Ligand code: SF4
Ligand code: SF4
């Protein structure tokens with residue numbers, strides 16, 4: 001069980017012993033007969049197909065020693081369900097006939113997928129003596145115990161480091177062990193013996209779809225009515241669209257929306273790091289379905305911003321603001337001119353805990369005029385797949401190539417197993433990214449593990465990844481991680497006038513950009529070569545390109561922090577336009593190269609433009625009360 005995932009927020013899915021298929025109603029077809037599938041929460045089961053199906057069968061065939069032996073458990077083309085489980089990389093429970101028969105996981109040490117038999121799988125192996133197993137002459141086995149060769153009475157052992165099904169000779173306990181040197185086996189997990197129950201002929205995917213078609217028609221109707229209701233409550237007119245990622249959930253939304261509200265445009269955000277198959281697929285789908293495709297594009301913006309921010313990380317997702325949010329804001333503003341609009345989104349509660357706690361309708365925190373609604377918030381992945389089969393949807397081909405989610409191909413949220421698919425399908429793209437990472441690592445003296453184990457995906461490396469390389473190496477990596485833009489202001493408040501020193505790269509070079517944004521702080525009253533003076537409240541602030549700061553008539557420290565925010569924007573702007581779109585007074589002007597200038601006559605000093613900037617969110621801005629010495633002065 002996933003201890004972190006509450007059972008009440010997990011999907012309910014049962015196995016019908018009569019029809020031998022998964023169902024969503026425990027009373028189907030007869031009251032109380034369907035059996036809850038004992039999978040790890042949130043139990044968002046999905047069918048294996050394409051590459052995933054072949055991979056899973058290959059792993060099983062290796063364990064069962066031949067296709068023929070495997071066929072005793074799983075005849076060809078019969079249903080395999082997968083269920084994601086917590087692990088340092090990609091890992092799934094494998095479910096056959098409604099029972100978990102083992103885990104497949106991507107082994108980070110060997111860089112390959114492996115299989116571990118569990119529960120139903122161990123029971124089947126032991127009862128039929130197929131594949132790898134060991135029967136031990138001990139009354140009981142416990143986790144961590146090392147079974148010696150002499151205690152194994154019957155076995156077919158795999159090589160060292162592999163997993164093996166275990167059973168005690170008295171039949172009371174079953175478990176799984178890992179083979180050590182000399183044929184010894186370390187017990188990894190133990191449970192009281194169970195049986196693998198065979199309810200009859202295993203189903204194909206077609207059987208699953210047929211049995212659940214009626215259920216999905218009802219689910220569709222619920223979703224359609226819900227969407228109609230939400231639409232009727234707002235005054236959206238034609239300002240309604242489907243947020244389309246090219247993935248399965250937004251595809252369902254497209255069909256639901258079509259049935260509820262007629263043909264609606266699909267809004268696709270091309271981040272510039274979408275998988276090429278996705279971009280092609282989205283265009284083809286819109287074309288074939290005859291719906292309008294709105295593309296919020298941001299061309300090379302990711303790679304431009306990469307030069308400023310460095311590689312994105314799970315705890316440093318600057319790109320979500322720069323290449324996801326910003327282009328959408330731009331596009332919606334140009335189409336709907338800031339009017340209230342409704343976005344239909346394929347968000348589902350079983351994707352993550354934060355989504356489980358999200359309402360079905362919400363106001364976008366970055367765009368208060370944009371209402372988002374998910375008509376499939378409580379659908380499970382299995383329902384989504386069945387529905388798409390019922391409506392014979394055209395699917396993104398990436399699902400057949402091993403991806404189970406669609407998005408940016410280099411996203412730090414991906415597992416290494418997913419990067420292996422990228423490497424296989426798009427070798428040039430992956431080579432380009434690895435070259436970039438290698439250069440970055442070399443320039444900072446980072447060890448090879450930073451790339452090999454994908455440690456670049458975090459700035460603060462989590463515990464389960466630390467175990468791969470050890471604490472010392474992780475500390476060294478974290479100490480050398482320079483993915484942070486820094487602006488520091490030292491302030492000496494002991495003198496009558498406040499003196500300060502700004503420490504920020506590029507200040508000398510970009511003082512003109514600073515001057516262009518200064519009206520948000522107050523009125524610029526004098527510009528003399530490399531010195532600028534501005535009035536903010538009663539204070540007069542003098543700032544030089546060397547970083548010297550002088551404030552007369554008092555000043556609040558919070559305002560000095562606002563100045564630090566302004567500086568990081570002026571010195572590093574990645575031209576995302578978020579501030580431009582946010583300004584309530586239209587006070588930000590933009591030149592043809594995306595350079596910003598604030599019109600002091602229009603500006604109300606609300607500072608919203610400072611706070612929305614991704615540079616402000618992801619930089620280290622520090623204000624120190626200190627005595628200024630020459631050692632503070634490191635400006636370039
Ligand atoms: S790469 Fe990941 S974190 Fe970055 S924009 Fe894409 S989804 Fe967001
Ligand atoms: S957002 Fe506020 S502070 Fe920024 S330019 Fe507009 S009015 Fe001025």
Ligand code: SF4
Pocket residue numbers: 569570572573574575576577578579580596612613614615
């Ligand atoms: S200053 Fe404005 S345009 Fe530049 S990065 Fe910040 S929000 Fe984007």
